[in-house]
Amino acid sequence: MKTMRTIAGHSFPLNVLFVILNLAGLTLTTIGFHDSFEANKLLFVSIGLVLMLFSAVALIFFKGRLMIATVSRVIVGSLFIVSGLIKANDPLGFSYKLEEYFEDGALAYRIKELFGAPGFSLEYFIQHALVLSVIICIVEIVLGVLVIVGGKMRFVSWLLVITMLFFTFLTWHTSTCDAKQKFVDRDTYSLVDAKEAQLADNKMEEAKTNKDVKIISKTSKEVVVEEMKSPQCVTDCGCFGDAMKGSVGRSLTPKESLWKDIVLLYLAIWIFAAQGIIKPNNVRQNWIYVPISMLLIAGLSWVFDWYFPIIFSLIAIFAALWTYRIRNRFIGNHVGSALVVALLCGVFIVYVLKYDPLRDYRPYAVGNYLPDLTKNGDPGKYQSLLVYKNLQTGAKKEYDGSSKEFMNSKIWEKTKEWKYETMVNKEIIPMRLPSIDTAQFNPSRSIRYLSEDELQLDAVKKQLKNRKITGLRLMDKVTKEKVDIAEVEYNVESYPVDTYTILDTILVENPELSDVSIRKFLFTAPKVIVVFSKNLKEFDLDHLDEIKSVAAKAKKAGIPFVLVVGSGDDEIAAFKKKHNLHVPIFINDGIELKVISRANPALVVLRYGRVKGKYTGNSLPTFNWIQSHLLAK
Template identity: 25%
Template structure:
């Protein structure tokens, strides 16, 4: 009886967590693919060069992992083919545990993306979470023969339905933008304000005296103490945005970009840019009362090639590729700013017309 209770508890905890994690990622498969690219970049440098090949398939692998997480979670909750389910879950959790351990121990990828941008975990928190899952899945694996076998047509239909549903939602999120934006640059955010602390930053000081470390809320006036380190007591007061910066050869234009009516066309990568859709942006080069600028992480000659081919005559500036991909999951993408406030974001597939742009600024 006790064993049955434990197995059911672990089954519901593991299944529920996998479904929850997968559904959060369904919202933003592009974000998951960016995280996978980071891992593959690190592994290609630290382990073996062949990992570089996987970067080209990061988006497809992202969708596969997302669908797999949800489907295996559903299968476990339904007890549908439990031996197969638990075997696949064991492989998946060992893979995830390796990723989170590598991130934590070597401090390589500081955010595993386990729950997308909705819930941020430190690398060690992610690793400990995976260890707990390894234990629970390990128990289920050992006693998998004790789980009831469910092969009903209804359960099979639910499993197939969950797979198809996740796949469709993933493709919609890729084709458009995430259904829910959890990032710091979501619509309605004033970037200027988000770059400031939300309150006074408070620190505690780690000092050493007579070979012993002491933690103090205020820096001591006693000069016999030796400074060791300082820790932020209220990290929640840190700026929500700390990486936004715009520049070109003439200097820094971050502050200027956060003033007035701006239509930003963000291009994070020349190689991955959807060149076939650039024509969707042609009419946005000249919108009355709005300054259109291009912010890119590409080389100057690449962006000039694009502008010449499209016959665009607007200024261009540079920004960090990671920041641009964080701002919008589209390459290129359109962002409307009014005095630093994000009014609206558009995937290139759904680029606005002039009337829609003006309506947003006049609203």
């Protein structure tokens, strides 16, 4: 008769102790590799690895695999659910991150390098990034639920390890990417397509002077070009979307993300190793494992300042358990449980795609005071260190040139033993960019393209008061040609008196005023309604009439209304003419507009720079509602 394996193993108390020691060893090893503990790295890592090895052997000997696998299931399952939900909360944002990875110089360069395949590319997947984003989110949440309830563990454990190997590879790539190195890239340009043919001509011309560009082959139909390029390093893996930035204040560093995935991979391996002895939870086990998982999920929800994961996880886990318990021939199993959880995820994702993320972690979230978020960066702190190399051992020492230690060492005098090598700048406190970069958020318009709609805006009128400044009209004595310049630009070196005659004092265009910006206006205006569109070509026209209605009523009420877009001047003019639109329109960087809202269009209500409301086209309020609920005194 086959013996039923229990979580106790040969000795419940000893296996509990070994599990604690194993996790403690894992924690110490991870801490040892963190930059903050570099001084004690050897100590932490040595103790951690010894504890892990000893406790792992003891767990196998005392048949405690099931116990550590159960602990791992609770930890991994909880993290997968929360991590998947955070991505599912903003699937468009996650798809943007995937697009970064799919760029030719990003993840693809690593494949080119490792397998010697210069023609390899992932760019095809850019157009499918959103679909892949949704699939990854759903798979992550479904895996988390199944791991906790113990469903289909043979298949799930395989999928879990494969998923974690992929994520670990991704974060390893991110943490080790060096933008200074070069890789060989091979591109094929079609001579049939006019745009590609032009690019091919440019590359062939460049190859004549640039040794990094080589023409491999040329036919009547295509040109193959091999080029040395620098990688496009992704600095943020996107593991928790914008959640960590919006709640903790910063994202995980690439190295921290890598170690997070290494830890999860290690725990997944324990689950994989015990796959044959893990059975679906019985009622008693569910009453233990589910509450513990919910406590972990609640802790993570507290970290991310978002408690929806607790509600969703409870619904998803109980839905999975109920589906399994009904014992229906077709869906009363763990496949049915997975389908039910996937359906719940799908409903949630459809909702956020239609109405924007349920929890907005971005700097332009409702309630945020935008001016403050342009000043919350940190320039960082750096230390210049002198590096000396030992001529016998090759060991290196770093010294602060102004420190007492350096002066006492007199190492510069020990020329037979030490040699000065270089000076390095060591990061003491990392530089942190402000949440809103004023270079990225600066809605503006060239003066030459201003229409009557923009010119009626008080903020524009104030800036144009300085449009004309005092100037001089000069005449070339030889050619009789007249030249108008600003008075401040006049000097005898450029315009010698024997060549030029001053004819008159006039008003000229201010050369320093070529654009008008409304950023300051948006940050200080008592009331303003802004519609953002990242691309007018993709503007959802179903909501244009509602927006025009809000604009017309805002104008009557004396409340400024502006449209900020990521399109060019010609496209703006064509859009206004086609749709008979008469509102002030300004241009901003399209990437930043994606940050402001995933929707196109999105309506934002500001009061003195504070976001009072933000709405997608599918949830546009009426002007009367905006006035009574958001703009009333």
